[in-house]
Amino acid sequence: MLYNPFSKGSTKLRLEVQYLMNKIPVSKEILDTIFEETGYNPNNLSIRETNRLATLISKRGEFDFVRMEMGIPNLPTPDIAKKAEKEAIDRGLQGIYPPFDGIPELKLAGSKFVKAFLNMNVEPEHVIPTCGSLQGGYISQALAGNMHKGKDTILYLDPTFPVTRYQAKFLGLKSEGIELYDNRGKKLLEAIEQKISKGNVGGLLWSSPNNPSWSCLNENELKGIAEICDKNDILAIEDLAYLGMDFRKDYSEPNAEPYIPTVGKFGKNWVTLISASKAFSFPGPRCGLAIISPRLNKQEFTQLEEFCGRKRFGHAFSLGGLYVTTSGTSHTAQFALTEMLNKSTKGEYNFIEVTKAYGERARKVREIFLNYGFKQVYEKDMDETVGDGFYLTMSYPGYDGTNLMLELMKYGISTITLKSTGSNRHEGLRVCISFVNENDMPVLNDRLKKFMENNK
Amino acid sequence: MLYNPFSKGSTKLRLEVQYLMNKIPVSKEILDTIFEETGYNPNNLSIRETNRLATLISKRGEFDFVRMEMGIPNLPTPDIAKKAEKEAIDRGLQGIYPPFDGIPELKLAGSKFVKAFLNMNVEPEHVIPTCGSLQGGYISQALAGNMHKGKDTILYLDPTFPVTRYQAKFLGLKSEGIELYDNRGKKLLEAIEQKISKGNVGGLLWSSPNNPSWSCLNENELKGIAEICDKNDILAIEDLAYLGMDFRKDYSEPNAEPYIPTVGKFGKNWVTLISASKAFSFPGPRCGLAIISPRLNKQEFTQLEEFCGRKRFGHAFSLGGLYVTTSGTSHTAQFALTEMLNKSTKGEYNFIEVTKAYGERARKVREIFLNYGFKQVYEKDMDETVGDGFYLTMSYPGYDGTNLMLELMKYGISTITLKSTGSNRHEGLRVCISFVNENDMPVLNDRLKKFMENNK
Numbered sequence: 001m002l003y004n005p006f007s008k009g010s011t012k013l014r015l016e017v018q019y020l021m022n023k024i025p026v027s028k029e030i031l032d033t034i035f036e037e038t039g040y041n042p043n044n045l046s047i048r049e050t051n052r053l054a055t056l057i058s059k060r061g062e063f064d065f066v067r068m069e070m071g072i073p074n075l076p077t078p079d080i081a082k083k084a085e086k087e088a089i090d091r092g093l094q095g096i097y098p099p100f101d102g103i104p105e106l107k108l109a110g111s112k113f114v115k116a117f118l119n120m121n122v123e124p125e126h127v128i129p130t131c132g133s134l135q136g137g138y139i140s141q142a143l144a145g146n147m148h149k150g151k152d153t154i155l156y157l158d159p160t161f162p163v164t165r166y167q168a169k170f171l172g173l174k175s176e177g178i179e180l181y182d183n184r185g186k187k188l189l190e191a192i193e194q195k196i197s198k199g200n201v202g203g204l205l206w207s208s209p210n211n212p213s214w215s216c217l218n219e220n221e222l223k224g225i226a227e228i229c230d231k232n233d234i235l236a237i238e239d240l241a242y243l244g245m246d247f248r249k250d251y252s253e254p255n256a257e258p259y260i261p262t263v264g265k266f267g268k269n270w271v272t273l274i275s276a277s278k279a280f281s282f283p284g285p286r287c288g289l290a291i292i293s294p295r296l297n298k299q300e301f302t303q304l305e306e307f308c309g310r311k312r313f314g315h316a317f318s319l320g321g322l323y324v325t326t327s328g329t330s331h332t333a334q335f336a337l338t339e340m341l342n343k344s345t346k347g348e349y350n351f352i353e354v355t356k357a358y359g360e361r362a363r364k365v366r367e368i369f370l371n372y373g374f375k376q377v378y379e380k381d382m383d384e385t386v387g388d389g390f391y392l393t394m395s396y397p398g399y400d401g402t403n404l405m406l407e408l409m410k411y412g413i414s415t416i417t418l419k420s421t422g423s424n425r426h427e428g429l430r431v432c433i434s435f436v437n438e439n440d441m442p443v444l445n446d447r448l449k450k451f452m453e454n455n456k
Numbered sequence: 457m458l459y460n461p462f463s464k465g466s467t468k469l470r471l472e473v474q475y476l477m478n479k480i481p482v483s484k485e486i487l488d489t490i491f492e493e494t495g496y497n498p499n500n501l502s503i504r505e506t507n508r509l510a511t512l513i514s515k516r517g518e519f520d521f522v523r524m525e526m527g528i529p530n531l532p533t534p535d536i537a538k539k540a541e542k543e544a545i546d547r548g549l550q551g552i553y554p555p556f557d558g559i560p561e562l563k564l565a566g567s568k569f570v571k572a573f574l575n576m577n578v579e580p581e582h583v584i585p586t587c588g589s590l591q592g593g594y595i596s597q598a599l600a601g602n603m604h605k606g607k608d609t610i611l612y613l614d615p616t617f618p619v620t621r622y623q624a625k626f627l628g629l630k631s632e633g634i635e636l637y638d639n640r641g642k643k644l645l646e647a648i649e650q651k652i653s654k655g656n657v658g659g660l661l662w663s664s665p666n667n668p669s670w671s672c673l674n675e676n677e678l679k680g681i682a683e684i685c686d687k688n689d690i691l692a693i694e695d696l697a698y699l700g701m702d703f704r705k706d707y708s709e710p711n712a713e714p715y716i717p718t719v720g721k722f723g724k725n726w727v728t729l730i731s732a733s734k735a736f737s738f739p740g741p742r743c744g745l746a747i748i749s750p751r752l753n754k755q756e757f758t759q760l761e762e763f764c765g766r767k768r769f770g771h772a773f774s775l776g777g778l779y780v781t782t783s784g785t786s787h788t789a790q791f792a793l794t795e796m797l798n799k800s801t802k803g804e805y806n807f808i809e810v811t812k813a814y815g816e817r818a819r820k821v822r823e824i825f826l827n828y829g830f831k832q833v834y835e836k837d838m839d840e841t842v843g844d845g846f847y848l849t850m851s852y853p854g855y856d857g858t859n860l861m862l863e864l865m866k867y868g869i870s871t872i873t874l875k876s877t878g879s880n881r882h883e884g885l886r887v888c889i890s891f892v893n894e895n896d897m898p899v900l901n902d903r904l905k906k907f908m909e910n911n912k
Contacts, residue, residue, distance in 0.1 A: 077551035085550065085788075086542045094541065094740040094792065095533035097733070131587050131742070131782035138781050142626070167780045170598070170764050172628060277553070284550040284787030286587070308626050324623045325594050326587035330786045331740035332541075336550065 024447060025410035025454070026061045034060065043402055047071075047416055050405075054414040061412065066444045067435045068365075069414040071211065071391065074434040075281040075357060080349060084339035085285075088332035100328035101318040102129035109341040110289050114274070116254035116345045117244065120264045126292045128318055129337070131329045133275035133288030137205070137239060138167045139321030140271045140290065144203025144235035145173035146307040147316075151202030151233070155195055157188075159423035161211050161241065176201070179424050180215055184382045189224040196232055204229060207239035208261070209246050212391035212421055212430040213378035216246045219261050226267025235296075236270040238263045243279040244352050247359040248387045252352035254345050268295040271317075278358075278390065279351050280340045285333030292317060361433040362388035368445050369394050369431070372452040377418060377428035393418060395428040396455070405429055411447045480903060481866035481910070482517045490516065499858055503527075503872055506861075510870035517868065522900045523891045524821075525870040527667065527847065530890040531737040531813060536805060540795035541741075544788035556784035557774040558585035565797040566745050570730070572710035572801040573700065576720045582748045584774055585793070587785045589731035589744030593661070593695060594623045595777030596727045596746065600659025600691035601629035602763040603772075607658030607689070611651055613644075615879035617667050617697065632657070635880050636671055640838045645680040652688055660685060663695035664717070665702050668847035668877055668886040669834035672702045675717050682723025691752075692726040694719045699735040700808050703815040704843040708808035710801050724751035727773075734814075734846065735807050736796045741789030748773060817889040818844035820897055825850050825887070828904040829911075833874060833884035848887040849874060852911070857882050867903045 034056050035042055040049050050069045058065050101107075110127035114120040130136040145152045145168070154168045158177040168175045176195060183191040195201065204225065208217045217225075229236040244251045244260050251260050264272045272291040277283035297314035305311040308320035322328065343349035366376065366388060377393035378386055394415075396404050401417035408415060408429075418428040436444065490512050491498055496505050506525045514521050557563075566583035570576040586592040601608045601624070610624045614633040624631045632651060639647040651657065660681065664673045673681075685692040700707045700716050707716050720728045728747040733739035753770035761767040764776035778784065799805035822832065822844060833849035834842055850871075852860050857873035864871060864885075874884040892900065 072553055073551070075551065076548055081550060082545050085545055089538050089541055092532055094537060094789075095529070095531065095737050097528055097739040098742070131785070134780075135782045163780060163783070166765065166776075170776060170780045281551050283553040285789075286554070286782055286784060286786055309622065320622075320626060324590075324619060324626045325781050326591045326742055327619070328742060329587070330742055330789060332789075333550075333741075333786060 023061050023063055024412055024450065026057060030057070030060055031406070031410060042406055045416070045420070050414055050416055053409065057409060058412070063412055065412045065414050066440050066447065067414055068431045068433065069416050070435070071432045072434060073278045073281055073283050075354060077281045078340060078349065078354070080339050080343055081280065081282060081336040085332050085336035088335040093331045093335070096331060098328040098331035098334060100323050102127065102328070103331070103334045103338070106334045106338045106341075109338045109345070110274070110291070112345045113341040114264070114291055117251060117260055118262045118264060119259040120262060120272075120291065122291055122294055125314070126294050126297055128290045128292065128322065129329050129334055130288055130290050130322065131286040131326050132277070133239065133241060133273035133290070134163060135322070135325065135329075136271065136273045136288060136290030137164055137237060138171075139317055139325070140235065140237045140273070141167050141173060141203055141205065142171050142321055143304065143313065143316055144237065145171060146202070147235070147301045147304050147313070148202055148233050149303055151200055153200045154203040154205055155192070155201045156422070157206035157210070159210065159213060159418065159421040160205070161207055161239065162421060164205055164239070165422070174200075177422060180206070180210060181213055181378055181425070184215070185221065188221055189228065192225065192228055196228070196234065201232075201234055203235045203237055205237040205239065207241055209242045209387070209389055211241065212393055212418070213423070214386050214389045214391060215378065215381045216387070217261065218382070222261055222263045223266045226263050226270065229269045230267045234269060236263050236267070238270060238272045240273060241275045241278065242390055243274060245278065245355055245358065245389045246387050247356055247389065248384070250352070252350050254347050264291060264293065268293050270296065276337055276340070279355060280337065281354070282337065282340070285330050285336070287329050287333040287337050290317070358390050358434060359388045361436055362390070362392055364441055365431065365433045365436055365444065366392050368441065368448055372448040373397065373455075374448075377425050390432065390434060392431040392433060393425070393428050394431050398455070399427070401426050401428050408451065411451050413444070413447055479517050479519055480868055480906065482513060486513070486516055487862070487866060498862055501872070501876070506870055506872055509865065513865060514868070519868055521868045521870050522896050522903065523870055524887045524889065525872050526891070527888045528890060529734045529737055529739050531810065533737045534796060534805065534810070536795050536799055537736065537738060537792040541788050541792035544791040549787045549791070552787060554784040554787035554790060556779050558583065558784070559787070559790045559794070562790045562794045562797070565794045565801070566730070566747070568801045569797040570720070570747055573707060573716055574718045574720060575715040576718060576728075576747065578747055578750055581770070582750050582753055584746045584748065584778065585785050585790055586744055586746050586778065587742040587782050588733070589695065589697060589729035589746070590619060591778070591781065591785075592727065592729045592744060592746030593620055593693060594627070595773055595781070596691065596693045596729070597623050597629065597659055597661065598627050598777055599760065599769065599772055600693065601627060602658070603691070603757045603760050603769070604658055604689050605759055607656055609656045610659040610661055611648070611657045612878070613662035613666070615666065615669060615874065615877040616661070617663055617695065618877060620661055620695070621878070630656075633878060636662070636666060637669055637834055637881070640671070641677060644677055645684065648681065648684055652684070652690065657688075657690055659691045659693055661693040661695065663697055665698045665843070665845055667697065668849055668874070669879070670842050670845045670847060671834065671837050672843070673717065674838070678717055678719045679722045682719050682726065685725045686723045690725060692719050692723070694726060694728045696729060697731045697734065698846055699730060701734065701811055701814065701845045702843050703812055703845065704840070706808070708806050710803050720747060720749065724749050726752065732793055732796070735811060736793070737810070738793065738796070741786050741792070743785050743789040743793050746773070814846050814890060815844045817892055818846070818848055821887065821889045821892055821900065822848050824897065824901050824904055828908040829853070830904075833881050846888065846890060848889060849881070849884050850887055851884040854911070855883070857884050861885055864907065867907050869900070869903055
């Protein structure tokens with residue numbers, strides 16, 4: 001039942017390409033039957049259902065899909081991480097609770113890492129390992145929505161990672177959104193000012209690069225956001241899930257310009273979430289970092305004491321939220337992440353260079369789509385061309401997103417709609433390139449070519 | 457900064473015993489100075505503060521403490537777990553997200569394990585790996601307090617693991633308690649009926665064996681609880697943190713009487729939490745199991761849909777709570793737990809026999825305390841003598857719990873008060889035996905002897 005991304009042999013592939021042309025597109029009848037059998041609603045498919053659907057069509061049609069629906073990493077974990085975690089296991093650390101605010105080694109490594117690559121000045125105490133940066137987002141939202149009376153709404157810069165909105169819901173918080181693509185620069189700051197004017201917003205959450213538009217907030221925007229948040233007692237929650245993956249700039253050298261942009265360089269009301277899933281190909285252990293603003297960390301809030309028995313923000317985060325949800329994250333995995341961060345900081349492991357493989361895949365996939373009449377939905381990042389990263393956003397003339405997604409399914413290509421990611425660009429699809437390997441490229445090419453021939 | 461429980465050499469120890477007698481008890485002045493420096497409140501110490509205090513006195517007094525304040529496991533993780541997790545790492549599974557409702561192997565192993573040792577009949581789909589059984593308790597309480605309108609209170613059988621109450625607070629739920637020691641058998645069921653009569657209780661949570669009284673609910677009590685919960689739409693949350701550690705019975709043979717008692721054999725509204733921390737000496741990876749009642753799993757609740765967008769209980773647990781808090785638990789650790797469960801079920805690894813070491817330590821520590829005039833606070837488990845397990849509860853004539861705890865600190869013995877565990881027996885202490893090794897026994901003996909001499 002495991003993903004086995006590296007197994008597609010080229011011999012099998014060549015055979016596949018030969019007979020594929022007679023099998024795709026699968027008929028509407030087959031698709032209808034599968035929808036009838038599963039009971040899925042074609043207008044409201046979850047990623048998981050899309051995934052299942054692709055598997056069923058794949059079986060029925062006897063061909064492999066080009067899988068682009070899941071936003072999951074697909075590069076091997078570096079050997080240094082394997083070695084470090086195995087050593088920690090040999091030292092018996094499966095048998096000992098992790099300190100719930102993280103092992104000192106990782107807290108120190110994290111503080112040096114964010115100095116080297118984000119030019120942030122924080123102490124080890126401000127670095128809290130969490131069960132994936134996702135847990136850091138959960139706890140941050142919990143605190144954001146409960147630290148000031150009446151400020152129980154989280155504002156998102158859309159499109160956004162859908163789980164962040166589910167988190168707010170589970171926490172009993174309300175949510176609002178601003179479409180990032182229509183609002184950049186000064187216009188973005190104005191839109192935020194307008195949205196928060198009712199005084200009910202406790203947190204502002206965004207991901208940069210953005211999933212899936214790949215827009216990246218620039219330093220002026222981050223500075224403006226920090227000012228707004230500080231002035232209005234709003235917690236800025238910055239999700240760096242795709243750390244350093246704006247490959248238009250070279251962030252690979254530690255302790256040197258350019259640095260990865262972060263809200264952490266401005267203002268005081270922020271938490272920055274550092275994910276290891278993509279940047280370090282380390283999604284399995286659920287181990288990321290939350291970096292808490294030093295000034296916020298020691299600040300005290302009467303409302304937080306009422307909410308979780310801890311007045312000080314830093315205590316509310318670790319002794320409040322982290323302690324009650326999981327009491328820390330894997331002891332042995334923390335040593336693996338420590339090693340990867342330390343080696344990166346010393347310039348001995350180049351995590352940017354490794355993840356560039358994604359950018360390269362995106363470039364090739366983008367060219368194939370554009371060759372066959374597709375349009376890139378989010379093609380600009382302010383005045384610049386958007387970078388090639390982990391996702392592409394595509395549309396085709398005459399189709400809305402849902403119909404295009406279903407039609408491509410018939411051709412053995414799985415994607416999700418932009419609508420389902422909270423985007424207002426309902427004509428488009430989110431295309432994740434992580435599982436498209438070299439052998440898939442000619443298959444994708446043939447299938448899209450056929451799609452275009454049938455849609456002239 | 458790691459605990460290093462196995463390092464006390466006997467040579468060092470013998471030296472220590474020689475000069476100790478001149479150093480303890482440390483003076484009241486030293487203790488006062490330390491309280492002044494730390495700012496701690498002696499009447500309201502957290503476990504963490506007690507731990508820190510012991511370290512400070514230890515440094516000042518230049519002697520090692522007999523550490524009994526932390527309820528943390530202290531047996532080496534079995535080699536089969538090390539091997540299995542290292543193999544999973546070698547297979548590259550740090551690089552792949554875990555399925556967030558658990559790897560199929562562990563779900564299957566869990567269902568066989570609870571059949572073999574608890575005589576429970578569940579399918580793999582009812583077994584959900586979580587980041588420690590603690591996360592299972594968090595999610596269970598979240599659902600319990602939100603699945604029926606107006607039932608937003610969790611009822612605990614006290615004393616209880618303090619974190620469970622903090623969880624309810626973080627979730628915005630109310631809590632009430634029943635002192636278990638005063639209420640057993642028919643009286644317990646009556647006390648529960650009385651407490652729930654207002655209709656505001658959504659969940660009933662207990663741990664068996666109980667932390668720290670080591671009381672164990674019997675099958676009649678569990679059956680009665682199940683009936684009350686089913687009749688009144690209350691979720692029974694059973695915390696088996698110390699699985700099988702009632703050593704008065706021999707639970708070591710799989711698929712044979714006696715079975716470990718569980719609410720899961722009765723009724724339908726229950727979640728049973730299986731911790732691997734103590735039973736499998738596996739606290740580091742944060743990996744436990746939640747077993748969801750098959751009948752409850754597929755039941756639908758309008759209120760849950762409103763709460764977290766999922767109507768079906770099982771979906772609300774995994775796609776609701778688990779997904780938004782951590783999106784699953786360590787991929788590689790799940791293979792280690794799978795291996796330990798499978799080997800146990802096959803009778804190839806005897807986890808009961810291994811954890812009996814704790815019972816043996818408890819017996820020796822108990823005898824030393826009783827020799828020197830201490831009384832066992834919770835000495836009965838209904839009509840039987842309570843078993844020797846992970847904790848002891850002790851008092852000394854003429855002392856209340858806080859003063860006794862502080863006085864023992866001067867003798868290099870750290871414990872916590874029963875009051876701080878939610879017990880109404882304010883005269884007593886909770887004594888955790890996990891870190892008391894063979895070399896500590898004579899030290900403990902000498903110190904308590906001296907304590908008695910000074911308190912005649």
